[in-house]
Amino acid sequence: MEPVLTSGQHVGDHPRPEKNYLNENTRVWDWMTTVDHKRIGLMYLVGSLFFFLIGGMLALMLRLVLMTPQHTMFGIAVDAEMYNRMFTLHGAIMVFLFIIPAIPGSLTNFVLPLMLGAKDVAFPKLNLASFYVYVAGAIMAVSSIVIGAVDTGWTFYTPYSSSSSQTAVASMTMAAFILGFSSILTGLNFIATVHKLRAPGMGWFDMPLFIWGMYSTAVIQILATPVLAITLVLLAIEKTFHIGIFDPKYGGDPVLFQHFFWFYSHPAVYIMILPGMAIISELIPTFSKKTIFGYRAIAYSSVSLALVSFIVWGHHMFVAGQSQLANVVFSALTFLVAIPSGVKVFNWLTTMYKGNIVLKTPMWFAIAFLILFAIGGLTGIFLGTLSTNIHLTDTYFVVAHFHYVMMGSTVTAFLGGLYYWWPKMTGRMFSEKGGKISCALWFIGFNATFIPQFIMGSQGMPRRYYNYLDQFQPFHAFSTVGSWILGLSLFTVAGVLLASLRKPADAPDDPWGGTTLEWKTSSPPITHNFHDQPVLEREPYDYRPAGMAGKGH
């Protein structure tokens, strides 16, 4: 039987309003100057998906080049230099222009104020400013890589990146800094919003867990990103005054650069994964029709992951020449990450236990997330352990591991979240069948692409390799075919979602039977979000029968 998830078409006494945030003031200029968090969220969505498309195309091209030892792409030969530029562009776009801004910029911008029962974020104009800063940074980043033919990889390690042929690295770091600034502004805005604009009756432990996750993310954004700025200043000083900092030519130390880089980039990994976990904490209770198990444990584990993320950067550098004692300490600290991550997984599973699970598309993605995140997390143990790290670091094993975490986990959660909030954002329901097909393709394609990479890596295939030993060819070919399924799945997602826009608004206000406040307004919401100021009467994920519901996790 088709489950009935929603009690009525429309919440409260409000039929679907004539005017909503989408059809009021529709001139281009209105959109460009909007301070409405929902519109800014949509603009971020379009921006980051655009870069996802480009980064994804580059990935498909890279896989095509690697498929055979002839290095051709549709018959065009690609040389090593071209290949190196392509993977640099792929990495930089995916990290800085897609994953970091995607969930905070788009989905969070859209739902965070709604979930809190607020009219907007705390500083709406600043919110618009961070979008434009993002656009400026993105243009600068892409143009400096393309025009400057940067081929350093997204890690920009010195002294290769400071050598004379790499003139564009300075402007690229500048671009990363500008993008970081956008990230800081967004984080700041979310923190202020969470502190100041919660609905009456909403205490800290009545907030949806999504908010806890995004709050932790925001804390990392504002604390880690300034380190990028410091690195930039030091690079500039070195370049102009020839004072040795990172470049051994002037007496600098290239390992120091790696410390700076990872001191930012490791927490950045959590800027990417925490939002994914935050989405999953919404999807699982909503579709299990059961209260979340271990609310406080999940909330605290987000915060502790944010804190621990600052003290484990050295695990990227076990063979980079840092002291052996440092290696030992960083390995020990790295194992700490496993605990809060494990706690989350166990809590999610226990939430499903004795639930009433509705297998709609977003829940399919949540299940895919649990499986892919298990692989991503468990392979992290191989890398955190010192003796095995020595063999595995800088190989395809690492490539596969971080794709499982960044893409298998974060992007899976992002897609699940996109399907979940799509009816709220657009007022349209999408085809369930199409959504499920896209999820199945995604899951199969993802594993087909990256499982062979684990095997290649542990057998000794280094990363960033244009040529490889013959023995790895079958694995590369398999992985390339997997990438086609992956590509197909994303086009299916796009097709399913865009097709839904062609019909008139049909989404009920609360299509999934959600308990958080964003479902208490029209789909799509009116410009000012709520018809009346919502007051929190029951805690999130409270699925007790009406009379018994209450507050206080």
Next chain:
Amino acid sequence: MNWLTGRFMLPPQGSAFADQVDTTFLGIYWLSVVLFWGITLTTLYFAWRYQYKAGRVTPHQTHNTTLEILWSVIPLLICVGLFFWGLNGYMKYAVAPGDAMEISVTGKQWLWEFTYPDGSKTINDMHVPVNKPVRLVMTSEDVLHDFFVPDMRVKMDVIPGRYTQVWFTPTVLGAHTFTCAEYCGKDHSGMKGIMTVEKQEDFDKFLATGGTEWETYRDSGDWAGWGKLQYERKGCNSCHSVDGTSSKGPTWKGLFGKTETLGTGTTLVVDDAYLQESMLQPNAKVVKGFEPIMPTFQGLLRNHEIKGLVAYIQSLK
């Protein structure tokens, strides 16, 4: 069997250390297999067992302190155990025995140069005696590189302006590939070579003459074949083509006997003596249209290797 045990994930073992790493690897592998299927099957089972049924009321379970302590503390204990397991292996990797033979390694874009205790040198071609610990003292002339021998399970960055080291005891005779594992620019993936692990007497012979391999060529009289091997091993192929195309250096096709114009404008006919001079003092006579970028191979080429190269160039009509 390998598919069953998880060993298929790993390359052949070439050192005692490899065995230790593999044991830890397989330990974590099995732990992961168990946890992975535990999580996956539980998820799928719950999704199936508790599938939506109209009217089912779900229990309001908010937390369970005992359970939550258990699933924090047990993983913590496992992690502590794994940490020490990894540390134990790492200590072996970190501290080289005092009697290890020392070989210096220099990385540069895009080749590896090895200097043996007696001062002889090789490029991209490394020889070590079996069952004797070797310690590599490494540095880079330009950017970061990383010396990685998968069969030995060792890897270490090679850094300009400082020395890093790595050690291992090769236990398996034969050829083992080594590669560069830290991205270093255009030909990063070509920066690799073969480590030959051989018996002590063969190693001594190699230092003295070029090894048993050389003897095989000498006995068969295949000088050009010997030269072709040097062309590939000593890195001549990164600048010289043998098919007529011009690269960083002039092609070797049709070189012998041809009239060469030098940068100074003078001409000469290419003969044995000129070829030998070009290898040992490349900047003495620079060919017109090329930069003087060829490194000197003085001390890097043995006499019979020069002779082989000359024979090889002669054979390229």
